[in-house]
Amino acid sequence: MRIAIGADHNGISMKAHLTRWLTAEGHEVDDRGAHDTEVVDYPPLCADIGRQVVEGRAERGIVIGGTGGGEAIACNKIRGIRAGLCHSVFLAEISSAHNKTNVLVLGAKVISPAEAVEIASTWLTTPFKGERHQQRLDQIAALERGESLA
Numbered sequence: 001m002r003i004a005i006g007a008d009h010n011g012i013s014m015k016a017h018l019t020r021w022l023t024a025e026g027h028e029v030d031d032r033g034a035h036d037t038e039v040v041d042y043p044p045l046c047a048d049i050g051r052q053v054v055e056g057r058a059e060r061g062i063v064i065g066g067t068g069g070g071e072a073i074a075c076n077k078i079r080g081i082r083a084g085l086c087h088s089v090f091l092a093e094i095s096s097a098h099n100k101t102n103v104l105v106l107g108a109k110v111i112s113p114a115e116a117v118e119i120a121s122t123w124l125t126t127p128f129k130g131e132r133h134q135q136r137l138d139q140i141a142a143l144e145r146g147e148s149l150a
């Protein structure tokens with residue numbers, strides 16, 4: 001799978017760890033930065049990763065921050081992105097099975113690199129369940145288009 005990965009200054013080392021693992025698993029990884037621990041703002045990075053996905057240059061994206069909360073908010077501002085902040089294997093499973101997330105967000109201050117690998121592995125391999133969950137994704141897409149569901 002083609003995966004675009006990015007991290008702010010808090011996630012550099014976790015990004016390197018995940019990139020090594022993803023590459024060893026046979027994925028094609030595009031490391032979009034940051035490339036050092038100089039303090040950076042994460043919204044431009046989130047926008048870049050999101051656009052890589054919605055414009056088809058990557059099938060999935062992974063973004064790493066300190067906690068990942070702001071990164072998830074920023075990624076979800078990009079039309080077509082469904083970003084899930086997952087700090088457990090269970091959340092990663094539901095994020096793929098129910099939410100069909102196309103960006104995984106992680107917090108390097110919250111989980112270990114080994115946990116990040118387990119979470120990413122589950123997120124990448126869990127299939128979307130469709131059915132009633134597709135109906136909800138359709139409703140989210142309508143919200144994104146500015147439609148009122150009420």
Ligand SMILES: O=C(CO)[C@H](O)[C@H](O)COP(=O)(O)O
Nearest residue numbers: 010065066067068069070071
């Ligand atoms: O996780 C994050 C947002 O949710 C960021 O990584 C975090 O807010 C960056 O903060 P700082 O510049 O103090 O390292």
